[in-house]
Amino acid sequence: MHQVYTGTQIREAEQPLLAAGAGPQLMHQAAWGLAQGVIELLHEHQLAVPGARITGLIGAGNNGGDGLWALSFLARRGAHITAICTAERVHPEGAAAFRAAGGRFLSGPETADYARAEVVIDAVLGTGARGAWEGHPVPEGALVVACDIPSGVSADTGQVSGQAITADLTVTFGGLKVGLFNGAGAAHSGNIKLVDIGLGPHLPAPELQLLSPTDIPELLPPAAPHAHKYTRGVLGVLAGSTKYPGAASLVCAGALATGVGMIRFLTQTEHAEPLTTLVLGAHPEVVPATDPTERVQAWLVGSGLSDSDHRVEQAKQVLTLTQQQQLPAVIDADGLKLIEPATTQPRVLTPHAGEAAALLNRLGAGSDDATQNQRVDRANVEADPLAAAQKLAELTGDVIVLKGPHTIICGPDAGPGQRFIYPGGHPFLATAGSGDTLAGIIAAVLTGWAEADAAPPLAAQAAAGVWLHGAASYAVAAGGPFGASQLAAGVRTVVAELL
Numbered sequence: 385m386h387q388v389y390t391g392t393q394i395r396e397a398e399q400p401l402l403a404a405g406a407g408p409q410l411m412h413q414a415a416w417g418l419a420q421g422v423i424e425l426l427h428e429h430q431l432a433v434p435g436a437r438i439t440g441l442i443g444a445g446n447n448g449g450d451g452l453w454a455l456s457f458l459a460r461r462g463a464h465i466t467a468i469c470t471a472e473r474v475h476p477e478g479a480a481a482f483r484a485a486g487g488r489f490l491s492g493p494e495t496a497d498y499a500r501a502e503v504v505i506d507a508v509l510g511t512g513a514r515g516a517w518e519g520h521p522v523p524e525g526a527l528v529v530a531c532d533i534p535s536g537v538s539a540d541t542g543q544v545s546g547q548a549i550t551a552d553l554t555v556t557f558g559g560l561k562v563g564l565f566n567g568a569g570a571a572h573s574g575n576i577k578l579v580d581i582g583l584g585p586h587l588p589a590p591e592l593q594l595l596s597p598t599d600i601p602e603l604l605p606p607a608a609p610h611a612h613k614y615t616r617g618v619l620g621v622l623a624g625s626t627k628y629p630g631a632a633s634l635v636c637a638g639a640l641a642t643g644v645g646m647i648r649f650l651t652q653t654e655h656a657e658p659l660t661t662l663v664l665g666a667h668p669e670v671v672p673a674t675d676p677t678e679r680v681q682a683w684l685v686g687s688g689l690s691d692s693d694h695r696v697e698q699a700k701q702v703l704t705l706t707q708q709q710q711l712p713a714v715i716d717a718d719g720l721k722l723i724e725p726a727t728t729q730p731r732v733l734t735p736h737a738g739e740a741a742a743l744l745n746r747l748g749a750g751s752d753d754a755t756q757n758q759r760v761d762r763a764n765v766e767a768d769p770l771a772a773a774q775k776l777a778e779l780t781g782d783v784i785v786l787k788g789p790h791t792i793i794c795g796p797d798a799g800p801g802q803r804f805i806y807p808g809g810h811p812f813l814a815t816a817g818s819g820d821t822l823a824g825i826i827a828a829v830l831t832g833w834a835e836a837d838a839a840p841p842l843a844a845q846a847a848a849g850v851w852l853h854g855a856a857s858y859a860v861a862a863g864g865p866f867g868a869s870q871l872a873a874g875v876r877t878v879v880a881e882l883l
């Protein structure tokens with residue numbers, strides 16, 4: 385498990401060390417790690433360090449200081465180092481070390497040299513940045529290494545209000561920052577390398593957690609040796625419609641590959657119908673059901689539902705039932721249009737940005753602050769998905785899985801096991817039906833834990849499902865582009881490797 389902090393939390397953790405006079409030492413550690421990051425990147429690109437043309441973009445504060453010290457370390461390895469100051473002030477000790485190492489500050493016509501840089505170290509703004517940044521051009525083809533956080537990206541939120549640097553690599557100090565993973569920041573950060581500068585004992589509870597493969601086995605329901613299908617868990621599924629028949633099969637495929645005792649599929653009508661035939665054709669083990677009150681341990685409602693009157697009525701009925709029985713439920717897609725907030729029921733909502741915006745508007749999210757009566761749109765959610773997920777979790781009392789390039793999983797409470805980020809599956813995962821499979825996977829995890837004595841927090845269960853879905857995408861993508869119906873095979877591979 386990796387911990388992710390806001391920039392403000394990292395700054396606060398530095399304070400006791402700065403007060404004890406450890407500032408220069410922290411900066412040297414940070415700069416050393418930054419220089420190592422540059423060297424590794426050069427090697428990855430089959431470029432030699434001796435003679436490499438490396439230019440630092442240097443701001444007024446300690447971020448600039450880190451950049452100057454890193455350049456001086458790189459000069460010792462034979463790199464050709466130059467720097468451009470973007471402000472009138474510059475970190476004095478850093479500048480002295482840079483000059484002593486043979487570094488040259490470019491000014492006036494010399495800045496033309498900048499166009500030949502092979503590597504640019506972005507050390508303009510770090511955690512001390514405030515408001516919008518006007519930006520600075522980067523030579524075409526240069527590799528860009530951001531110092532701590534790409535300049536222009538908020539370390540607290542990932543928001544970019546003016547211009548921002550886009551890095552190939554960000555070397556970040558003391559702790560991973562929310563801004564590297566959330567919203568626009570994720571697209572600017574490139575690969576991320578964490579350098580430990582000894583803040584450990586001073587760090588607070590993290591804002592977010594990133595799951596590692598070793599965290600997953602204990603978050604997936606155990607397969608007990610003497611289990612039978614009912615103890616393992618029965619999942620009720622209300623998914624698919626005449627308009628989106630495939631969703632029902634994809635949901636069932638995701639759930640079966642993750643592992644459930646049984647699936648009861650709520651049919652559209654009492655009579656044999658094409659939707660049920662399709663589901664049973666793909667998964668003969670699924671049991672069709674016409675009565676939603678038959679016993680299940682958890683429900684999945686909404687994937688591919690469409691707005692057909694009959695299917696919507698069925699969904700309303702099942703949602704009420706799950707509330708009365710306090711059953712775990714995953715609510716996906718059109719099911720999200722039907723939920724009412726503030727229940728104590730263990731529920732997981734799985735919106736994408738557009739659905740999250742619609743739900744926030746329906747629940748009146750804009751009405752309690754300066755944005756009064758202003759409608760939330762998809763772009764607002766995409767700019768700060770963590771804030772949107774937190775707001776939704778607060779308004780509904782549910783666990784929110786906000787799907788996107790980086791998926792946020794957010795429970796209604798703060799604290800451990802409540803907030804996670806999954807930094808994206810394989811790009812091929814952006815395909816129709818991928819969300820249906822995800823809903824099935826999460827629902828299977830909830831089903832398996834539904835009657836267990838010591839289950840992980842609901843948000844952690846959902847986060848494990850998101851992780852499984854992402855890992856499955858890499859397993860399947862090894863064989864080339866894929867459609868969602870092939871994802872379940874990847875889920876089985878990943879689960880088999882884990883258990």
Ligand SMILES: NC(=O)C1=CN([C@@H]2O[C@H](COP(=O)(O)OP(=O)(O)OC[C@H]3O[C@@H](n4cnc5c(N)ncnc54)[C@H](OP(=O)(O)O)[C@@H]3O)[C@@H](O)[C@H]2O)[C@@H](O)CC1
Nearest residue numbers: 410411414444445446447509510511512513514515516532
């Ligand atoms: N603390 C430590 O010992 C350690 C810190 N470390 C490093 O220090 C970094 C934090 O350093 P920091 O606090 O000096 O702030 P930093 O990000 O360099 O920028 C502040 C300067 O930028 C300016 N400025 C602000 N916004 C702006 C804008 N929008 N557009 C333009 N200018 C803007 C602002 O100028 P002002 O407006 O105040 O004149 C101010 O001078 C941190 O990220 C890490 O890299 C590590 O070495 C470990 C040890």
Ligand SMILES: [K+]
Nearest residue numbers: 506509533535
């Ligand atoms: K920076």
